[in-house]
Amino acid sequence: MTLENTPPTPAVPAVPAATPPPRSAAxxxxxxxxxxxxxFWQRYRTHRGGLLGLAGLSLIALTALLAPLLVGSDVLSVTNAPGTALESPSARFPLGTDQFGRSMLALLIWGSRVSxxxxxxxxxxxxxxxxxxxxxxxxxxxWFATVIMRVTDWFLVMPTLVLAIVLATVMSRSIWTVIVAIGVTSWPTTARLVRAQTIAVESRPYIERARALGGGHRHIMTRHVLPNVMPLVLAQTTLGISAAILTExxxxFLGLGDPAVISWGGMLQDAREAGAVSSGHWWYLAPPGIAIACVALxxxxxxxxxxxxxxxxLGASR
Incomplete structure (x- = not known):
C-alpha cells in the first residue's frame, strides 16, 4: 500500500483540563x-534598621518570657538575697547586686516583663x-466632630507626662493605674492622624457607591474606612510603645509605680534612693537605663x- 492510499488517522478528542473548584469568599x-x-515582609526586610530592631525585640521578648526558667522567682526576695549589698560586678554577679544583695542581672530580666x-x-x-x-x-x-476635635486639641496641648502624673497620683498605685494613665493621655496624636486619613478615604468614589446601595454609618466605618486606616494605626502603635515604656x-522613677513589682523604672528609683549616684555605684544605674534606651530604640x-x-x-523622601 502506498503512502497516498493510507487512510487518515482519526483525531483523538482532547480531554478538557480539570478546572479548580471555585473558592469561597473566606x-x-x-x-x-x-x-x-x-x-509586607519582602519590603520590610529591605530595611536594615527595621531588621536590627526586630532582632533586638525578639531577643528581649524571649528573655522576658523565659525569665522564670532563666533566673527563677526566688531572686526577688529581699530576705534571702544571695549576695551582700551593692557588690561590684563579678563572675558570680555579672552586673553586681542592689542594696538588698539581689542580682542586678536577675532583676533586669524580671523587670523586662513588666516594662x-x-x-x-x-x-x-x-x-x-x-x-x-x-x-x-x-x-x-x-458640629459633633468640631466638639470632639476641640477636646482632642486640649489634650494635645497639655503635657502628657503631667496628666499621667496627676492620674497616677489620684488613683491607686498599681500596674493597671500606670497603663490607664498612659493610655488616656497619649491618644490625641493618633486621633488627628486617623481623622485626616478617614476624611481622605471618605472622599473616594466607592464610599459614595456604598452609601447609594444602602450602607449605613456602621457598615461604612467598619467595612470600608477602618481597613484603610489600619496600616496607619499599626505604624502608630509600634511608635507609641517606645513612648509608653519611657513614660512608665x-x-x-518618680515613685508612682507599683512598689510590689520589679520594673526598670523602679530599679532606677531604688538606685536613687540608695544613693548610687553620689556613691559611684554605676552598676546600679547603668543596666536599667541602658535597657530602657535599647528597647525604646x-x-x-x-x-x-x-x-x-x-x-x-515616605521612604523615598528619606
Whole structure:
C-alpha cells in the first residue's frame, strides 16, 4: 500500500483540563491576606534598621518570657538575697547586686516583663482610643466632630507626662493605674492622624457607591474606612510603645509605680534612693537605663520601617 492510499488517522478528542473548584469568599480573603503579609515582609526586610530592631525585640521578648526558667522567682526576695549589698560586678554577679544583695542581672530580666507589658498594653489602649475618636470625627463631621476635635486639641496641648502624673497620683498605685494613665493621655496624636486619613478615604468614589446601595454609618466605618486606616494605626502603635515604656519608667522613677513589682523604672528609683549616684555605684544605674534606651530604640526602628513599608513615598523622601 502506498503512502497516498493510507487512510487518515482519526483525531483523538482532547480531554478538557480539570478546572479548580471555585473558592469561597473566606478563602479568597485569606489568600489576599497571606499575599499581603508576604509583600509586607519582602519590603520590610529591605530595611536594615527595621531588621536590627526586630532582632533586638525578639531577643528581649524571649528573655522576658523565659525569665522564670532563666533566673527563677526566688531572686526577688529581699530576705534571702544571695549576695551582700551593692557588690561590684563579678563572675558570680555579672552586673553586681542592689542594696538588698539581689542580682542586678536577675532583676533586669524580671523587670523586662513588666516594662514590656506596660508598654504594649498602654500603647494599645492609646491607639484604640485615638483610632475610635479619629474615625468617628472624620466620618460624621459637622458640629459633633468640631466638639470632639476641640477636646482632642486640649489634650494635645497639655503635657502628657503631667496628666499621667496627676492620674497616677489620684488613683491607686498599681500596674493597671500606670497603663490607664498612659493610655488616656497619649491618644490625641493618633486621633488627628486617623481623622485626616478617614476624611481622605471618605472622599473616594466607592464610599459614595456604598452609601447609594444602602450602607449605613456602621457598615461604612467598619467595612470600608477602618481597613484603610489600619496600616496607619499599626505604624502608630509600634511608635507609641517606645513612648509608653519611657513614660512608665519615668512614673516609676518618680515613685508612682507599683512598689510590689520589679520594673526598670523602679530599679532606677531604688538606685536613687540608695544613693548610687553620689556613691559611684554605676552598676546600679547603668543596666536599667541602658535597657530602657535599647528597647525604646528597637521599637522606634521597627516603627520607622513599618511606616516606610506602608507609605513608600515616605521612604523615598528619606
Amino acid at each position: 478563602g479568597l480573603a485569606r489568600a489576599r491576606r497571606r499575599a499581603s503579609a508576604v509583600r 514590656l507589658t506596660v508598654g504594649l498594653l498602654a500603647a494599645a489602649l492609646s491607639v484604640a482610643i485615638g483610632a475610635l475618636v479619629g474615625v468617628v470625627a472624620g466620618h460624621y463631621g459637622g 519608667a519615668t512614673l516609676a 528597637a521599637f522606634t526602628l521597627c516603627g520607622r520601617a513599618v511606616e516606610s513599608v506602608l507609605n513608600p513615598r
